[in-house]
Amino acid sequence: MSAATTPLREIAKVIRSKNAGPFEITLDIVFKTKEDFEAVRQSGVITKELVSQLYNVPTQNIITFGFFDLINAVKITLPRARAQGGVGETDMHAAQQHVPLQEIRVPWPVVS
């Protein structure tokens, strides 16, 4: 493993967040190539535990967490902190909750 690390925002094609219905938020990380996807998966950095820590959600409450080969993507779905659009809302569409994922650092470039 290389000692150098790079934030995901410099590696992934898409890192985004959005509502999945009024009670869930879903986060997508889509990679440019199968090789990038596999390298990040192999690094073992992206885990349920990391998501739990970044989004302050107990691991057992994570609705979806997975690496999906067919689309070279990581998909994470979490309960929303509050129902969408009620009193105290800060992000109606949950469109700006992806930033902690951008800053995840993975060993990169991969030294084989």
Added chain:
Amino acid sequence: MIRSDGLAACGQVNMATASNDEIRILTPSGMLGYGFPVDHFRRGLALKPHAITIDSGSTDSGPQKLGKGEMTCSREAYVKDIEVLLQAQHETRIPVLISSAGGDGTNLHVDVFRDIIAEIAKRRGWQFKLASIYANIDKAHIARELRAGRVEPLGPVPPLDPREIDAATVVVAQMGAEPFLKALDESEGVDVIVSGRAYDPSPTAAMAIRAGFDPALAWHMGKIMECGALCAEPVGRNVMGYLRQDHFEIEPLNPEERCTTASVAAHTLYEKTHPFLLPGPGGTLDLSQCKYEQVTDRRVRVSGSRFIPSNPYTVKLEGAKTSGYRSIFIAGARDPIFIAQIDGLLEKVFAATRAYFSDVPPETYRIIPHLYGKNGVMGDLEPVTTPAHELCIIVEVAAATQSLATAICGKARTTLMHAPYPGRIATAGNLASPFTPLEIPLGEACEFNVYHLMKVDSPTALFPIRYEEIRA
């Protein structure tokens, strides 16, 4: 595979030749009312589609539609888009299916769409047969089903409290393909369908299922097309779907856009809980074994979709209630001595405000700060702990009446404006106010309070249909 009494019955003049091995669906946009390029739409019509489908539903912009009867787009925007669709119907005689009228798909908005359609027909001298399908669900029925244990939370939602059913302004259910099939079959030659709340892919799926094609492929194609050409690169509006016996193909109608295997496969990530398991009325679409092939540089072929029927059949209920009134103030802060102490200062200011309004029961109102430049977007999840050099402070107050919300908001603002703090040398005022009114009334607040699955004996019984002949 086209039934002799099926698609051919939907139109008589200039009807695209219904082939036994293909049904073509044209979807002009992912959202009726947002507008779409008419030249690309006309290009799609030249390809002789068998139907035009378009969805206008979404919960994504908030609970105020269901809670207060608002629509996603203006009436004018709907008139504009619907007129283009009816023009196409008039020319080609193919059916036009519009789902989730107004965004929330309440009876109120089905009738608004029905009136828009009738007005346009009158003005343009067109006539056709219209079916309106309604999706409001009787609250007493939901309460009975709840008592019978047939209503369950959908995802991370509390179990349904019967009081919430009463509190909801209105409750709708998402219909599947069956009510559309019923409308098409019961009234031979129905030309236009406008429906209340529907699962977004239902109109497209209904047309394909009715023509005898594989429901799994029908639902999957509907799932992609309900977003228009969002599956293309760059994303667009008009899209054409070609469904055949063991696959379907998808192609955007803007020649500048292309569908790629990656863009189509990744489409089901968007706003979905899971990329490959998509639950809907009557079952779950399983896309985990799908195959995506690039047919041309702009067209993708999809096969391997699976549909797992659910037993019993369930529909999703959606409801929202009003929850008091809100007022806000918006103010800037630039003084670094003030910004460094903002959290403690707000706490003191809110405590003083609450003390001043000691005659108002404290549980009946809320004061919530939004601190842009600190954690306004992410709240407690914000990883950056150093505030910016200037803050936008928005204080949100929710209370039982508008005047009380504004009064509490005003007290909080004036108290913060003049609050002393250690090290204060700017003694004239703490806030830079950009707007009047200094306190801004926001009207009624709404919240989603019903988002549950209900078991049903019949996929059509809850969705009454009204047929009528629209004449000029």
